[in-house]
Amino acid sequence: MDADALVRDYLGRLDAAAMRLPRERRAELEAEVRDHIEAALEESGARDEVTVRNMLDRLGSPDEIVAAENAGGAISGAGSSGTVAFDPSGAQTVARPAAPGWGAIEIIALLLLTVGSIVLPFVGPLLGLVFVWLSDRWNGREKLMASAIVLVLLILPLALFFGASTSGGLNGPQVGPAATAGP
Amino acid sequence: MDIAGIALLIPIAGIAAAIFLVIALRRRRGG
Numbered sequence: 001m002d003a004d005a006l007v008r009d010y011l012g013r014l015d016a017a018a019m020r021l022p023r024e025r026r027a028e029l030e031a032e033v034r035d036h037i038e039a040a041l042e043e044s045g046a047r048d049e050v051t052v053r054n055m056l057d058r059l060g061s062p063d064e065i066v067a068a069e070n071a072g073g074a075i076s077g078a079g080s081s082g083t084v085a086f087d088p089s090g091a092q093t094v095a096r097p098a099a100p101g102w103g104a105i106e107i108i109a110l111l112l113l114t115v116g117s118i119v120l121p122f123v124g125p126l127l128g129l130v131f132v133w134l135s136d137r138w139n140g141r142e143k144l145m146a147s148a149i150v151l152v153l154l155i156l157p158l159a160l161f162f163g164a165s166t167s168g169g170l171n172g173p174q175v176g177p178a179a180t181a182g183p
Numbered sequence: 184m185d186i187a188g189i190a191l192l193i194p195i196a197g198i199a200a201a202i203f204l205v206i207a208l209r210r211r212r213g214g
Contacts, residue, residue: 106208110201117197121190125197132204142207146200153196157189 003052007037014062021069029069033059105135113150125150 014033018026040055041047059065109131116124129147132138138146 102208106204110204113197113201113204114194117194121193125193125200128197128200132200137208138204142204146204149200149203150196153192153199157192161185161189 003041003047003049006049006052006056007034010037010056010059010062014065017062017066018069021066025069029065033065103135103137105131106137109135113146122154125154 011030011034014030015026018029021029037055037059040059041052044051044055109128112120112124112128112131116128118124120127129150132143132146
């Protein structure tokens, strides 16, 4: 298979993989990928089969490109608004995963933190925190901050409440001058 | 702090954490 046939085959597979995208976005994506392939081949200065195969491997499979497009709307390039990362120094065209977005775990976590805290007091937000920690879309610092917000706002008033009740502030025994006064 | 105050703080805690997480995620996607 010659180089042009490889590129045609790749673009054909991209077209098939992109069928679930809107027509305009599909045409745009294919044009961008085609341009990047051409640019990468011009940069490399060769159009033999091995060069084309290597370049297409670096680009990533059509399914990966479409999946990234679906997930985040773009395969972000370094410093460009294009959808495919392209390094002109070495014809490195690389499909990257899209920026993280919303997934089922994130939506469940937020629902438990908001609606869950009303429907299931205490249990809801704590379960929400479990899902927050299960998610890989938030980093450790963000998870810690969210946990701190929930735990401080839940535990502090509880501690104050039980502290006050055990020291007699609410329902405890009444201790005062009348109890110690003798005849 | 009475029961009503604690009951009010539960959703406030959850919603505050949810707002923080939404902002964090949107900032990363936008940035």
